[in-house]
Amino acid sequence: MKIGYFEFNNVYINASSATVGKKEYEGPLGHRFDAFEEDEYFGCNSFEEAESEMIRRNLNLLLAKQNLSESDIQLIIGGDLINQCTATSFAINGTNIPYLGLYGACTTAVESIICSSIFIDSRHIENSIGLASSHFCSAERQYRFPLEYGSVRTPTSQNTVTAASAFLLSKNFSKVKVKKAVIGRIVDKEVKDANNMGAAMACAAVDTISRFFKNSTLKPKDFDLISTGDLGYEGHAIAREMLNLEKIDIGTNFTDCGILIYDKEKQDTHSGGSGCGCVGSVLAGHYMRLFEENAIKNLLVIATGALLNPNSVFQKRSIPAIAHAIHLTSEE
Amino acid sequence: MKIGYFEFNNVYINASSATVGKKEYEGPLGHRFDAFEEDEYFGCNSFEEAESEMIRRNLNLLLAKQNLSESDIQLIIGGDLINQCTATSFAINGTNIPYLGLYGACTTAVESIICSSIFIDSRHIENSIGLASSHFCSAERQYRFPLEYGSVRTPTSQNTVTAASAFLLSKNFSKVKVKKAVIGRIVDKEVKDANNMGAAMACAAVDTISRFFKNSTLKPKDFDLISTGDLGYEGHAIAREMLNLEKIDIGTNFTDCGILIYDKEKQDTHSGGSGCGCVGSVLAGHYMRLFEENAIKNLLVIATGALLNPNSVFQKRSIPAIAHAIHLTSEE
Numbered sequence: 001m002k003i004g005y006f007e008f009n010n011v012y013i014n015a016s017s018a019t020v021g022k023k024e025y026e027g028p029l030g031h032r033f034d035a036f037e038e039d040e041y042f043g044c045n046s047f048e049e050a051e052s053e054m055i056r057r058n059l060n061l062l063l064a065k066q067n068l069s070e071s072d073i074q075l076i077i078g079g080d081l082i083n084q085c086t087a088t089s090f091a092i093n094g095t096n097i098p099y100l101g102l103y104g105a106c107t108t109a110v111e112s113i114i115c116s117s118i119f120i121d122s123r124h125i126e127n128s129i130g131l132a133s134s135h136f137c138s139a140e141r142q143y144r145f146p147l148e149y150g151s152v153r154t155p156t157s158q159n160t161v162t163a164a165s166a167f168l169l170s171k172n173f174s175k176v177k178v179k180k181a182v183i184g185r186i187v188d189k190e191v192k193d194a195n196n197m198g199a200a201m202a203c204a205a206v207d208t209i210s211r212f213f214k215n216s217t218l219k220p221k222d223f224d225l226i227s228t229g230d231l232g233y234e235g236h237a238i239a240r241e242m243l244n245l246e247k248i249d250i251g252t253n254f255t256d257c258g259i260l261i262y263d264k265e266k267q268d269t270h271s272g273g274s275g276c277g278c279v280g281s282v283l284a285g286h287y288m289r290l291f292e293e294n295a296i297k298n299l300l301v302i303a304t305g306a307l308l309n310p311n312s313v314f315q316k317r318s319i320p321a322i323a324h325a326i327h328l329t330s331e332e
Numbered sequence: 333m334k335i336g337y338f339e340f341n342n343v344y345i346n347a348s349s350a351t352v353g354k355k356e357y358e359g360p361l362g363h364r365f366d367a368f369e370e371d372e373y374f375g376c377n378s379f380e381e382a383e384s385e386m387i388r389r390n391l392n393l394l395l396a397k398q399n400l401s402e403s404d405i406q407l408i409i410g411g412d413l414i415n416q417c418t419a420t421s422f423a424i425n426g427t428n429i430p431y432l433g434l435y436g437a438c439t440t441a442v443e444s445i446i447c448s449s450i451f452i453d454s455r456h457i458e459n460s461i462g463l464a465s466s467h468f469c470s471a472e473r474q475y476r477f478p479l480e481y482g483s484v485r486t487p488t489s490q491n492t493v494t495a496a497s498a499f500l501l502s503k504n505f506s507k508v509k510v511k512k513a514v515i516g517r518i519v520d521k522e523v524k525d526a527n528n529m530g531a532a533m534a535c536a537a538v539d540t541i542s543r544f545f546k547n548s549t550l551k552p553k554d555f556d557l558i559s560t561g562d563l564g565y566e567g568h569a570i571a572r573e574m575l576n577l578e579k580i581d582i583g584t585n586f587t588d589c590g591i592l593i594y595d596k597e598k599q600d601t602h603s604g605g606s607g608c609g610c611v612g613s614v615l616a617g618h619y620m621r622l623f624e625e626n627a628i629k630n631l632l633v634i635a636t637g638a639l640l641n642p643n644s645v646f647q648k649r650s651i652p653a654i655a656h657a658i659h660l661t662s663e664e
Contacts, residue, residue, distance in 0.1 A: 003406050004430030006456050046647055074335050075515065082641070083415045085435045089518060089639035093652045098336030098515040100443060101639075101654075103417045103435035111432060115447070122454035124338050183407065183430040186421060307421035307433075309414070315378055320425045322433075 005215040006181040011117040012174045013167050013328070014127075015065045018285035019058035020277070021136065021162030023269075027262045032286040033163075034061055040137050040162070047137035048082060048090075051164075055080075055091035055133050058164035062129065066168060070095045073168075075119060077112045078131025079103050080276055081139050081160075088131055097129075105305025106201075106230050107184070108132035109165050109280035110324045114181045116169040117326075126170055133164035134275030143194075143310055156196040158232045158274035161261060165280025176291050180216060180327035184208045186307065188320040194313045197321075198235020198258075198271055201304035204321035205231060206242040208302055212325050213248060220251045224296035225287070229279030229303035229323070230258035232272030257282035279303045291330050299328045337547040338513040343449040344506045345499050345660070346459075347397045350617035351390035352609070353468065353494030355601075359594045364618040365495075366393050372469055372494070379469035380414060380422075383496075387412075387423035387465050390496035394461065398500060402427045407451060409444045410463025411435050412608055413471050413492075420463055429461075437637025438533075438562050439516070440464035441497050441612035442656045446513045448501040449658075458502055465496035466607030475526075475642055488528040490564045490606035493593060497612025508623050512548060512659035516540045518639065520652040526645045529653075530567020530590075530603055533636035536653035537563060538574040540634055544657050545580060552583045556628035557619070561611035561635035561655070562590035564604030589614035611635045623662050631660045 018033045025036035035057065042050040042057075063069060076095070079102040080087040092099060104111035112130030119125050137147060139160040145151045169178065187207045191200035205228050213219065220226060231239055236256040243250045257279045258272035283301055290296045302325040308317075350365040357368035367389065374382040374389075395401060408427070411434040412419040424431060436443035444462030451457050469479060471492040477483045501510065519539045523532035537560050545551065552558060563571055568588040575582045589611045590604035615633055622628045634657040640649075 048643060048647065049649075079435055081416075083643065084413075084437065084639065084641040086639060086641050086644050089652050089654075090644070090649065093518045093520050096517050098517050099654060100447065100515060101435040101437075103411055103433040105416065105433075115432065118451055118454050118456060121456070122450050124450060124453070183432060185428050185430050186425045188425050307416065307418060309416040309418050311380060311415065312418050312422070315380065317381075317422065320421050322421075322431065 002215040004183040008117050008121045008178055010171050011120050011169060011178045012172060013176045013178060014170055014172055014174045015062055015168045016284035016288045017058050017062040017065060017166045018281040019054055019061065019164045020281055024161055024163055024261060027267060029261055029282065029286050032289055033281060047135055048087060051087040051133060051135035051138050052091040055088060055131060055164045058166050062166040062168055070097055073097045073127060073129055074125040075128040076131060077102060077115045077128060079108045080133045083142065087133060105307055106274060106276050106278065107303040107305035107322060107324045108276040109283060110301060110303035110326055113167055113178060113326055114183060114324055117178045117181065120169055120171055128169050130167040132276040132280040134160050134277035136160045136162045139275060153270055154195040156234045156271050158197065158258060158271045159269035160275040161273040161278040161281065163277030163281035165277060165284040167284060175330050176288065177329050178326055179329045182208050182212045182325040184322040184324045186320045186322050188318050190318045192318055194308060196234060197306040197319065198232040199238055200306050200319040201321040202231055202235040202238040202242060204323040205239050205302050205304050208323040208325050210246055210248060220249060223298045223300050224253060226250060226254045226300045228256045230274040231256050231304055232258040232274060234271045297330050301326055334547040336515040340449050340453045340510055342503050343452050343501060343510045344504060345508045345510060346502055346504055346506045347394055347500045348616035348620045349390050349394040349397060349498045350613040351386055351393065351496045352613055356493055356495055356593060359599060361593055361614065361618050364621055365613060379467055380419060383419040383465060383467035383470050384423040387420060387463060387496045390498050394498040394500055402429055405429045405459060405461055406457040407460040408463060409434060409447045409460060411440045412465045415474065419465060437639055438606060438608050438610065439635040439637035439654060439656045440608040441615060442633060442635035442658055445499055445510060445658055446515060446656055449510045449513065452501055452503055460501050462499040464608040464612040466492050466609040468492045468494045471607060485602055486527040488566045488603050490529065490590060490603045491601035492607040493605040493610040493613065495609030495613035497609060497616040499616060507662050508620065509661050510658055511661045514540050514544045514657040516654040516656045518652045518654050520650050522650045524650055526640060528566060529606065529638040529651065530564040531570055532638050532651040533653040534563055534567040534570040534574060536655040537571050537634050537636050540655040540657050541575065542578055542580060552581060555630045555632050556585060558582060558586045558632045560588045562606040563588050563636055564590040564606065566603045629662050633658050
């Protein structure tokens, strides 16, 4: 048995939705998202409530796309970055949909797709929605400093993406199939710089990519696109170098959602985007549209997460990381 | 289809382990746990590291019971109460076992058993370990006050249990079968007192119990034991009253892990125990031994979680709650 490596039968992503903030809308992929909001408060009284409001709007968008109501949905699996994942629980409070909470750091979008796929593949349920989100303002004050400080950020730091993503999965045929998955294991190379999470996560991404290609018969050239989640410029360059050392020729179609989502020159986002909403929104918005447009047929997404909290950083502990991968295809 | 209600084929709990702190060892169930530690630091430098050390020791105990090594295990699913679930991620760092992080508040032990059961039932994996833990000292300073304050607690408050629990699940026959499960939905009755989480969680427990009996052909009298997770004295009394109003005769075998774990008179734990480790350790230690001793044949465990964080309390938001249930049986 191939440990942590999965091949699914007839699990499809029927729809996806992405709702983003102003900065993400102004970025290069702005037109690829379903909705955006100018107001960072999303009309609420706090950034935390704003994140829940964003998730709620985005969930409603997903249901509207498929003409479904909440009572049609059998399971929600998901989470966010706020302590105790309250952004998600307040967002779906009142929907009456059975809910399993995840904490997968910035891997959550892909973790929720993998878990949904297992539930559907097991034939115990017919559909499931995977949720993941992050909000720059709620994350910044929880993980770093209150925004009012106006603290200067280091060049390797990343900008938490304000975005909510949602994916509807079922056995019903549609264009994008969840074909394979790798569940990551924790990798810790003793990186301790919380302003360089890309470096910590790169090692986990490489471990998961390497396990994927060892277990499947596929090669990188079989993919139109191979994308990490939120390594950013720094982490993505490290990952490429490490893959070279492992003799994996990852090719030219290797990119990163954290690199794509912002304009490096104009948007002052340093090493790129990060957060659960980063890979979530780029996958739900941009990549899913690439399938629709027949621009890609095979996509490997490797979502990356740094398993730290501010306390563990103050305690000078290392930053363990993890990466989960899915292979999506429009080929039968 | 019965939404959120599951019946499994041939999923067994092959082994469980529970490691607890001094207070839990001195309680009425002390002799039912596998190991305990006098030192609340577990020999480490911080309470957070102590929690990880407790999880690690307990995981090793579980593996030793079955004469397994880490490389035999195909998946770990679990989490804890520390922000971003770092207690678990630091604990299993280095094991090389694929890992899915959960955040289910105090439902985590049961959530991890349900998710493990689905993975095993789907035949994608052969075994999985479910983990859940909490530590009084790490929880107290994160959720309430630094211990040094010596703050006085209200009578309805509960005492976070210092305990780690682990469950090994597989398709291999053993005495205890995971027969049915209910995945909870979020219930919010606008309780806002963070020192009375039992009241908030009671509503979720009743919702899940009610859904269990509506969907299954079973009645409460078919169970030797029906146990909520950590409602404590206050919440458990509320739950019993609400079940009466719903015309569910829950009977005399209805108890709560938070009530059982401490001696109310001697241990000054107010409304009882709480935390992921509460239902986790009572199930892994006491209830699993009741099966071994043929004292029970059918057990319904309803783990309860309050989906709050200190911020949401300061922002005067309500306390949404959730409850997940499993039916364990030694009957074929």
